[in-house]
Amino acid sequence: MKAEQITCLFAKNIRRLLEETPIDYDKLYEIRLRVGRPLFLISSRGEFFLKRSGNFSREPGEDYLVTQEDLRETLEYVSGYSLYAYEEELRQGYLTVQGGHRVGVTGKVVLDGYKIKGMKNISCINLRLAHQIRGCAKSLMPYIETKDQIYHTLIISPPRCGKTTMLRDIIRHISNGWNGVPGRNVGVVDERSELAGCYEGIPQNDLGIRTDILDGCPKAEGMMMLIRSMSPAVIAVDELGNYEDIHAIESVIHCGCKLIATVHGESLEELKRKPLFEKLLQDQVFERYILLERKNRAGVVKAVLDRNGVSC
Numbered sequence: 009m010k011a012e013q014i015t016c017l018f019a020k021n022i023r024r025l026l027e028e029t030p031i032d033y034d035k036l037y038e039i040r041l042r043v044g045r046p047l048f049l050i051s052s053r054g055e056f057f058l059k060r061s062g063n064f065s066r067e068p069g070e071d072y073l074v075t076q077e078d079l080r081e082t083l084e085y086v087s088g089y090s091l092y093a094y095e096e097e098l099r100q101g102y103l104t105v106q107g108g109h110r111v112g113v114t115g116k117v118v119l120d121g122y123k124i125k126g127m128k129n130i131s132c133i134n135l136r137l138a139h140q141i142r143g144c145a146k147s148l149m150p151y152i153e154t155k156d157q158i159y160h161t162l163i164i165s166p167p168r169c170g171k172t173t174m175l176r177d178i179i180r181h182i183s184n185g186w187n188g189v190p191g192r193n194v195g196v197v198d199e200r201s202e203l204a205g206c207y208e209g210i211p212q213n214d215l216g217i218r219t220d221i222l223d224g225c226p227k228a229e230g231m232m233m234l235i236r237s238m239s240p241a242v243i244a245v246d247e248l249g250n251y252e253d254i255h256a257i258e259s260v261i262h263c264g265c266k267l268i269a270t271v272h273g274e275s276l277e278e279l280k281r282k283p284l285f286e287k288l289l290q291d292q293v294f295e296r297y298i299l300l301e302r303k304n305r306a307g308v309v310k311a312v313l314d315r316n317g318v319s320c
Contacts, residue, residue: 017086031049151312164271248285
């Protein structure tokens with residue numbers, strides 16, 4: 009990952025510190041700015057404070073404190089001096105920038121009745137860096153796909169364990185083909201613009217040559233749109249989270265499509281205790297469960313289970 013692609017998004021004072029600090033951007037996950045508080049870096053090694061001296065430490069002290077002007081200037085850069093153009097994205101609390109990186113924001117929410125109209129007085133910016141790790145799912149592919157079959161697959165992962173990165177590489181393998189397995193059409197519903205990282209309609213991340221993407225579309229509606237219009241062999245979605253998603257899954261399966269999805273969770277047992285997923289698991293909809301775990305790097309596979317919860 010090019011450091012210049014990241015540092016150019018920030019106000020000049022923060023940019024200078026980032027340029028002077030020895031940072032491995034391939035292992036960096038987040039850069040978080042809160043007005044009046046220290047500048048945080050979160051990497052595969054943990055959380056660090058950026059110092060005024062142009063270095064970083066795990067312990068607070070002589071930290072660079074983010075100013076309101078830093079936030080204002082950073083917002084101008086990430087929005088191309090036109091926050092109005094990103095009004096729709098900001099209603100969701102984030103916007104996507106070139107490179108597929110996501111800029112999350114918090115502040116005063118403006119309501120129109122019960123609906124979020126926009127956001128003002130922004131007090132926090134969190135840049136989440138998009139990482140592509142080509143080949144990270146290679147060892148999993150024999151469990152997910154053969155020449156004759158694709159298995160409905162659910163990736164279960166705690167936060168920040170690489171589930172989106174893993175899903176992205178699985179999509180790429182299925183789309184391009186691998187080890188003699190032919191490529192297949194894949195439909196992706198990228199509700200949060202994280203998988204493809206579309207910027208001005210162009211995917212910034214490589215999801216393969218046979219992949220069609222619905223960017224910024226709610227998962228439930230998007231899955232049905234893809235089935236009706238694109239004839240995918242596989243539909244992929246990130247972070248199942250509500251009953252509409254679950255109902256759409258049933259339609260996907262009945263249409264003969266295969267589903268690759270992710271969900272937050274520590275284990276299959278934990279998922280079974282959630283009412284949202286109880287019926288899906290009882291009906292053994294998913295034929296493969298891939299469990300990720302917290303380690304000193306993302307994408308560490310804890311187990312691969314079949315539909316009965318038995319290790320493959």
